[in-house]
Amino acid sequence: QSALTQPPSASGSPGQSVTMSCTGTSSDVGVYNYVSWYQHHPGKAPKLIIYEVTKRPSGVPDRFSGSKSGNTASLTVSGLQADDEADYYCSSHAGIIRWVFGGGTKLTVL
Amino acid sequence: EVQLVESGGGLVQPGGSLRLSCAASGFPFSSYWMRWVRQAPGKGLEWVADIRGDGYEDFYVDSVKGRFTISRDNTKNSLYLQMNSLRADDSALYFCAKDFAWACDEWGQGTMVTVSS
Numbered sequence: 671q672s673a674l675t676q677p678p679s680a681s682g683s684p685g686q687s688v689t690m691s692c693t694g695t696s697s698d699v700g701v702y703n704y705v706s707w708y709q710h711h712p713g714k715a716p717k718l719i720i721y722e723v724t725k726r727p728s729g730v731p732d733r734f735s736g737s738k739s740g741n742t743a744s745l746t747v748s749g750l751q752a753d754d755e756a757d758y759y760c761s762s763h764a765g766i767i768r769w770v771f772g773g774g775t776k777l778t779v780l
Numbered sequence: 781e782v783q784l785v786e787s788g789g790g791l792v793q794p795g796g797s798l799r800l801s802c803a804a805s806g807f808p809f810s811s812y813w814m815r816w817v818r819q820a821p822g823k824g825l826e827w828v829a830d831i832r833g834d835g836y837e838d839f840y841v842d843s844v845k846g847r848f849t850i851s852r853d854n855t856k857n858s859l860y861l862q863m864n865s866l867r868a869d870d871s872a873l874y875f876c877a878k879d880f881a882w883a884c885d886e887w888g889q890g891t892m893v894t895v896s897s
Contacts, residue, residue, distance in 0.1 A: 706883035769830070
């Protein structure tokens with residue numbers, strides 16, 4: 671099973687917006703609206719921040735938003751805060767393969 | 781409050797076996813698919829296995845098929861991962877997670893598995 675492709679790093683200054691991409695194929699991201707995003711501070715449990723491409727679980731601020739175009743999903747973090755510095759992973763349902771994750775993007779708040 | 785607490789990790793020799801457990805609380809356990817996800821040192825997340833709420837359907841990533849078995853005991857609100865024929869590349873932090881809308885909405889803190897001689 672091939673992982674989804676994420677850029678290894680992203681950065682932005684406090685208050686700015688940053689968008690991270692997640693590229694899959696027509697067998698996963700491109701065909702299913704089951705893309706999810708996770709925030710992971712090392713040493714802690716990953717946290718779900720977006721599911722079904724655009725939906726936010728309760729308690730997740732609307733500074734986090736998701737979208738998808740073709741085989742690429744995106745996560746935008748607006749109004750960057752210091753605590754947003756973390757690793758971000760995307761995931762997608764992949765049919766018979768079930769699940770694929772991206773390799774993760776390390777977000778640095780400058 | 782939902783809690784997922786993994787246990788059973790440790791150091792094991794190549795070819796050895798280990799059984800991971802995940803104690804769940806705070807939600808109707810038998811109503812949800814559950815899964816194991818792992819993270820090798822310095823690497824990203826990797827889905828390992830899924831099991832349906834009633835335990836009668838399961839799925840695995842290709843690299844563990846035939847070696848790992850996911851199971852659950854709904855009377856004990858517990859999820860398990862029996863890992864046999866362990867290899868060095870199975871070394872990872874293993875998380876159990878609860879399914880929600882084809883996502884993992886609740887995660888444990890993980891249990892570390894190290895396969896080394």
